[in-house]
Amino acid sequence: MIAALQGVAGAASPFDPDNAIGYRHWREDKLANYPESLSALTVEISDPRALTAVEREALIAACRRANLVVYACRMRAGDPGIPRVLGRQLGLARLDRNFLAADDGVSRVTVAGETTRGEFIPYTNRPIGWHTDGYYNPPERRIRAMLLHCVRRAAAGGENTLLDHEIAYLRLRDEDPAHVRALMLPDALTIPAREDEDGIARPAQTGPVFLIEPESGALHMRYTARTKSIEWKRDPAVGAAVAALARLLATPSPHHHRVRLAPGMGILCNNVLHDRAGFVDDGEAPRLLYRARYYDRVAET
Numbered sequence: 001m002i003a004a005l006q007g008v009a010g011a012a013s014p015f016d017p018d019n020a021i022g023y024r025h026w027r028e029d030k031l032a033n034y035p036e037s038l039s040a041l042t043v044e045i046s047d048p049r050a051l052t053a054v055e056r057e058a059l060i061a062a063c064r065r066a067n068l069v070v071y072a073c074r075m076r077a078g079d080p081g082i083p084r085v086l087g088r089q090l091g092l093a094r095l096d097r098n099f100l101a102a103d104d105g106v107s108r109v110t111v112a113g114e115t116t117r118g119e120f121i122p123y124t125n126r127p128i129g130w131h132t133d134g135y136y137n138p139p140e141r142r143i144r145a146m147l148l149h150c151v152r153r154a155a156a157g158g159e160n161t162l163l164d165h166e167i168a169y170l171r172l173r174d175e176d177p178a179h180v181r182a183l184m185l186p187d188a189l190t191i192p193a194r195e196d197e198d199g200i201a202r203p204a205q206t207g208p209v210f211l212i213e214p215e216s217g218a219l220h221m222r223y224t225a226r227t228k229s230i231e232w233k234r235d236p237a238v239g240a241a242v243a244a245l246a247r248l249l250a251t252p253s254p255h256h257h258r259v260r261l262a263p264g265m266g267i268l269c270n271n272v273l274h275d276r277a278g279f280v281d282d283g284e285a286p287r288l289l290y291r292a293r294y295y296d297r298v299a300e301t
């Protein structure tokens with residue numbers, strides 16, 4: 001009865017730690033359908049500005065299984081309008097804009113040298129640890145999907161490793177259901193007031209790591225492996241869960257997918273966990289990625 005009052009999505013959610021039967025069914029399906037190779041999660045597309053019905057369905061099907069897909073365009077695709085046009089065909093319309101993004105809401109992620117942007121890690125060649133995008137955002141700017149489109153790659157390095165956050169949830173819950181309970185506490189993780197990775201001043205943000213979105217029932221994750229300027233709830237269960245998550249991320253598994261994007265390739269995901277290796281640029285043609293962040297999830301996922 002109480003569950004019914006909480007709304008349909010919450011009551012039926014396999015992510016509710018009290019829903020053991022629903023979880024068991026969801027878990028079986030998830031693992032049975034999970035693509036364990038990057039090639040099974042890679043979709044070739046001819047023209048990202050005009051997907052065919054088959055291409056669109058393949059992109060969405062991969063996201064349904066793993067919350068992520070790697071696409072590879074057959075045409076050379078360096079036009080900055082591409083992420084927006086591609087995203088729109090997949091239900092991604094509400095862009096998260098910030099002052100470092102160009103006016104179109106798409107960020108050019110490249111080494112920025114001595115400018116303001118160069119103070120922030122994405123605009124350097126340094127490695128970036130595990131995170132989901134926008135973990136410092138307030139709930140009304142929750143990043144549900146992200147698109148990363150490669151125009152030029154680095155001379156060496158710059159790979160991304162991706163891990164579906166639903167798999168991270170599953171493996172933590174399998175290890176100990178107390179882990180996911182702890183990470184669902186509304187005050188599990190606080191990001192103190194300061195500037196975010198894109199240099200925007202913002203107030204402190206306290207919230208859970210895992211949350212069930214009330215409207216869609218989808219699992220959302222807010223996480224950073226950073227240890228500076230991060231406050232974890234002082235609670236033994238939270239400490240144990242954070243340590244278990246860090247171990248899980250650091251241990252390669254068939255669920256971790258490592259990709260080095262080539263020009264014309266991109267990653268489209270429901271804001272899964274990811275990191276970035278450090279890289280060395282070719283001075284003549286530095287690494288350039290377009291990045292778009294959305295308040296929408298990928299359509300039909």
Ligand SMILES: [Fe+2]
Pocket residue numbers: 131132133274
């Ligand atoms: Fe990111």
